[in-house]
Amino acid sequence: MKNIKTFVAVIAIAASFGSFAAQSVSVTDTTLSGAEAKIAAQAEQAGASSYKITQAYSGNYVHMTAELTK
Numbered sequence: 001m002k003n004i005k006t007f008v009a010v011i012a013i014a015a016s017f018g019s020f021a022a023q024s025v026s027v028t029d030t031t032l033s034g035a036e037a038k039i040a041a042q043a044e045q046a047g048a049s050s051y052k053i054t055q056a057y058s059g060n061y062v063h064m065t066a067e068l069t070k
Contacts, residue, residue, distance in 0.1 A: 023048070032056065033052035035064040043068050 025042050035052070043051040048068035053054040055065040 035062040
């Protein structure tokens with residue numbers, strides 16, 4: 001019985017952390033500022049409290065990836 005209670009507690013804790021998991025988004029644009037503006041717009045649309053840019057690549061265009069945090 002103790003094992004079942006422990007298992008249920010672990011599942012409940014894991015589920016609560018899952019609701020705070022970051023969501024990843026990627027955009028492309030011709031400028032860094034344009035790409036960041038698109039990230040900001042997607043973060044606002046998703047209801048995220050913040051975002052963190054995790055990758056930015058500039059060649060013929062800018063590719064940017066960010067993690068949204070709720």
